[in-house]
Amino acid sequence: MEKFKVEQAPPSIYYIPNFITKDEEQYLLHHVNSAPKPKWTQLSNRRLQNWGGLPHPKGMVAEEIPQWLKVYMEKVAALGFFGDKLPNHVLVNEYLAGQGIMPHEDGPLYYPVVSTISLGSHTLLEFYRPLDSSDQSCDDQQQQTSFEDRFLTSILLEPRSLVFVCEDMYKTYLHGISERTVDKISNSIANIEMCEMAQSVEALTRTTRVSLTIRHVPKVLKAKFLFGKK
Template sequence: MDPLSTSEGGISLEKYRVKNAPDVAYYIPDFVTEQEGKYLLNQVYAAPKPKWTHLSNRRLQNWGGLPHPKGMIAEGLPKWLDVYAKKIARLGVFGDHIPNHVLVNEYQPGQGIMPHEDGPLFHPVVTTISLGSHTFLDFYKRREENDADSQPSLEEATSNKQDLNEPFLSLLLEPYSLLILQDSMYTGHLHGIAERTADVTASTVANLSATGYRVEQEIERTCRVSLTIRYFPKTLKLKLQFGKR
């Protein structure tokens, strides 16, 4: 039986809501089984080599098309991803839509991603299945460009030995889990993954009580693969002719 199903046959997310985080984050442990996780990893690594894009700090795969401000030439998701896109769609977080894009990221120990936002191209919801290793997803308060008086100068930050981008909250993402970010957690904050080989839990881990870990516990990272499953509303049927009017 689906662990998310209620006695009425519907799906309830409320018990998975991270109450110590701003609106809205849901953390669902064991969204996929260990067997499903192994199957998904096998499919990721069975992809043709040209499917991988190599960056300086990780490598990735795009499925469903290449997002572009002018639109995405939609490609059908392979069955092994479509199954989970539809499973997430049944949670209702994308409204009546079914996710049509999956970004696969591989992080080796010590690799991460700088604080960033996913931007307005996608429906303002992001969902992520974690496989392999855990990670800490760190959140940073957005600094208003017009609020210069509230921003510490470089000299002040250096003298106080403060990080200009210190996270105010973290989420511990365990293997097989699903993370859902909506509203201000999507649009109001930056998120990133620090380049570490191990993490130490702290009181700033908002979902710690939903995991099997305690405060001040060190967790070694291994290779992590994330499936970021999203809905891209602006799709095109014809091939884009970039550079032409």
Template sequence: MECSKVPGLFLIDDFISKEEEDQLLATLDGRAWGGKGQKPNEELRRRTQQYGYLFSFRTRQVEEHLGPLPAFVDGVVERMRAFGVFAKEPPEYLLVNEYERGQGIMPHVDASTFGSTVTSLSLLTPCVMTFSKRDSGESVDILLRPRSLLVLTGDSRYNFTHSISKNQVDHYCGEPIERGRRVSLTFRRRAESS
């Protein structure tokens, strides 16, 4: 479903099942995490996993090719493509972020190293992501529910920053949203291969 307040933003709730979410989390938690003092990207305050390419958050550049995306995300990629996302070419980079309660991300636009489509699959707990128009600062809050897929294209990809507060409780439409551990899987292609 497209969000008319943020052109080019699509949000698909219940993109995967609870069972698929559990399986993804078990697989990810069985693999090595970087960040929080661990390589790669030891400078980050959150844990990450990277597949396809190694991206430096310090230089905002791709540093190394790591090989194809792992088979455990094949079903997610196939489903995205069935929805018309990455229809021409599949994603080739996956960043897994773990956010603990009260962790967020500063307002930013994803690096120009990556192409015109960015997707993010949310696991575990909901959070509010704020989109702010770069030229006016006008902002829109979007609730990212567990198992939802966020798709950024066009204006939402290039002309809005996105951020997540450091709140332990978000508020959305007047309702409190308890934050907890959240894992996101963000898929991209490199700009020259988009």
């Protein structure tokens, strides 16, 4: 796996282009788009699906994960980044062109490794130095300026790629996706040499992207305990 390590970023990001084929991409998109309406949660800047349960500080009540996702969870787990753990949760996010997510950290609910398969479109995953208490108390405009000042690096996520975010890049830094429709190609992209679509172009235009974020939730409850049964 060392050949997939992004050397131009702090420890540790691993980027695997063409992790799945175009046929597999269409297969996964078909199943995501075929999910029943109640499975979708609509947020202000994207919509999402939870598979495996809803992570919670008191524990996640495990739910059955469909086979079409299990296949790829096992494929990701086989690379060894989760140690002796197995992924047990998938968050599916749909981003329309121009949509994104504010810089954030995933926190202690998850084993400190996050893996993401991108479908349909590229995006730029951007990393920022952590905010202090004074930054967090600022208004939205001041906070946005603070994020710009704390920009660290970005990773280009191509369609069909897989990325692992581990160690300090998971535990210390915030990550987010800016709300824009066009991404400029520059040397601030740490994995630019690993991305075929970034060669000989100055910008990339986003379309609809679906991400499969595959993680391990350590604290899992059985349903019977949730209802006070023994």
